[in-house]
Amino acid sequence: MQAMPIPNPLKRPRCEQCLRPVSYCLCEHITVVPSRTRVLILQHPDEQRHALNTGRLAVLGLKQAELLVGERFAQLGSLLAAEARVFLLFPGEQAQTPQPLAPGPEDAAPLLIVLDGTWRKARKILHENPVLNSLPRLALEAGQPSTYRIRQTGEFAAVSTIEAIVRTLTALEPGQDFSPVLVPFDVLIEQQIQAMGADVYRHNYKTDETKRPESGAIPNSGLLER
Numbered sequence: 625m626q627a628m629p630i631p632n633p634l635k636r637p638r639c640e641q642c643l644r645p646v647s648y649c650l651c652e653h654i655t656v657v658p659s660r661t662r663v664l665i666l667q668h669p670d671e672q673r674h675a676l677n678t679g680r681l682a683v684l685g686l687k688q689a690e691l692l693v694g695e696r697f698a699q700l701g702s703l704l705a706a707e708a709r710v711f712l713l714f715p716g717e718q719a720q721t722p723q724p725l726a727p728g729p730e731d732a733a734p735l736l737i738v739l740d741g742t743w744r745k746a747r748k749i750l751h752e753n754p755v756l757n758s759l760p761r762l763a764l765e766a767g768q769p770s771t772y773r774i775r776q777t778g779e780f781a782a783v784s785t786i787e788a789i790v791r792t793l794t795a796l797e798p799g800q801d802f803s804p805v806l807v808p809f810d811v812l813i814e815q816q817i818q819a820m821g822a823d824v825y826r827h828n829y830k831t832d833e834t835k836r837p838e839s840g841a842i843p844n845s846g847l848l849e850r
């Protein structure tokens with residue numbers, strides 16, 4: 625009798641759009657939402673391979689969003705020079721809470737730069753790209769709980785990238801409903817909880833919300849290889 629081949633999670637066929645294993649494809653839950661603000665996500669390479677790559681889901685759900693992967697972005701200087709209005713979504717002493725945009729011509733639409741990675745990796749991107757330090761910053765108020773139940777960073781305001789973007793856009797553009805952007809994210813979280821089993825979830829994450837999961841604690845994490 626021949627041994628059954630052991631399935632290798634990295635070999636599972638993937639959806640080319642959302643990069644999830646085909647059986648967990650999130651695309652049917654994606655709605656593309658328009659915005660005045662354009663979003664540029666600078667994603668740390670480590671984040672790209674994480675199953676909970678919410679930056680990618682944000683780009684798929686927003687009409688005016690783009691994602692670049694790296695640590696140092698050589699093109700940033702010229703890219704920013706061409707912009708009339710840019711904000712960096714990152715905490716800091718001078719950071720402002722996002723306020724509704726004044727009505728204005730389309731070309732005054734701001735560019736919102738979002739760093740996607742753990743806090744440590746996001747700071748690394750900031751360090752490697754000093755041009756970002758000159759930008760006015762926006763920061764979300766602490767205290768809004770995250771629905772991001774399985775990947776707590778242990779640092780303050782641990783919201784996922786996609787939640788941070790949706791909250792910021794909602795504050796900038798209160799007339800637009802950005803909640804559809806979060807739908808595939810909610811489905812993703814449900815998938816991960818089911819995959820790890822309700823018991824494991826309760827044991828690891830319900831009792832201590834700030835506990836950081838071990839990297840191996842999420843079965844089916846389905847590393848996002850390129």
Ligand SMILES: [Zn+2]
Pocket residue numbers: 639640641642643644649650651652
């Ligand atoms: Zn898909």
